[in-house]
Amino acid sequence: MSFKITTWNINSVRLRIDLVAKFLKSVRPDVLCLQETKCPDDAFPLKRFHRLGYEHVALNGQKGYHGVAIVSRAPFESFKFDNFCGKTDCRHMSVVLGERAGLKDPLTLHNFYVPAGGDEPDPTINPKFEHKLSFLDEMQAHMGLRPADKERAILVGDLNVAPLEHDVWSHKQMLKVVSHTPIECEKLAAAQxxxxxxxxxxxxxxxxxxxxxxxxxRAMENWRVSDRGRRLDHIWASDAIAGEVSKIKIFKDYRGAEKPSDHVPVTATIEV
Incomplete structure (x- = not known):
């Protein structure tokens, strides 16, 4: 059986609910992990997701900023969220999927929205960048993000770091730009x-x-021609399930939709 998990920084779920609906009708992932929902839990468009067949929803949202959500066609066994850096800014949520989702073995799914870090890559003068580095350090140290030998786990989300040379349009020009600085790449690699x-x-x-x-x-008109992109969204898998990930698809065309997010959905197909 194939099981599809999609991650997408939607940059306001209420503003782009029609675009989300179009994607869900077309692709039909089993689970959709959203970041930057910018929506308090009591204002989340639950009814629209229910009509689309996604009746199971786990929320960790706040008004105007940040926020993560996991919507599913199958029920969760459990869900929780963790706070990082002593803040309650709604950047993480995890669920466990099991027999009720048609899985023979439990699967833990983490959904993250790592701080963007602002514009200046110097933690001594930019508190947003200092927050980002501290967040990545806490991800590395977090025991809940260290799957046991046979634990089936997936970690997805907007990690806001493009860690490899070819994850950005120009490695040399991006080395001093937040999201691809050496210290960010090193800290994300350490967490991984x-x-x-x-x-x-x-x-x-x-x-x-x-x-x-x-x-x-900033490149709304010619983004496809210039193609100055970055790989900020990620899908990580524990050893126990990595070999079962049969396909990864990046839906680039959604960047060209009307009123798009600046991120596009990424889907992993898992043979469970």
Missing amino acids: KAGNWVDTMRVHTPEPEKLYTWWSY
Whole structure:
């Protein structure tokens, strides 16, 4: 049985609910993980998701900023969220899917929205960048993000770091730009290594092929021609399930939709 998980920084779920509906009708993932929902839980468009067949929803949202959500066609066994850096800014949520989702073995799914970090890559003068580095450090140290040997786990989300040379349009020009600075790349790699996570997107599309999931709003008219993208969205898998990820698809055309997010959906197909 194939099981599809999609991650998407939607940049306001209420503003782009029609675009989300179009995607769900077309692709029909089993689970959709959203970031930057910018929506308090009591204002989340639950009825629209229910009509689309996604009746099971886990929310960690706030008004105007941040926020993550996981919507599913099958029920969760449990869900929770963790706070990082002593803040309650709604950047993480995890669920466990099991027999009721048609899975023979439990699957833990983490959904993250890592802080963007502002514009200046200096933590001594930019508190947003300092927050981002601290967040990545806490991800590395978090014992809940270290799957046991046989634990089936997936970590997805907007991690706001393009870690590899070919995850950005120009490695040399981006080295001093937040999202691709050496310190960010090192800290994300350390978090990945601590949990022994497999970068499934790069398993299916190895370097040196370019791989992007985000294109700036500053290039609205010619974003496709200039193609100055970054891979900020990620799908990691624990060793126990990485070999079952059969396909990764980046839906680049959604960047060209009317009133798009600057991120596009990314879907992993898992043979369970």
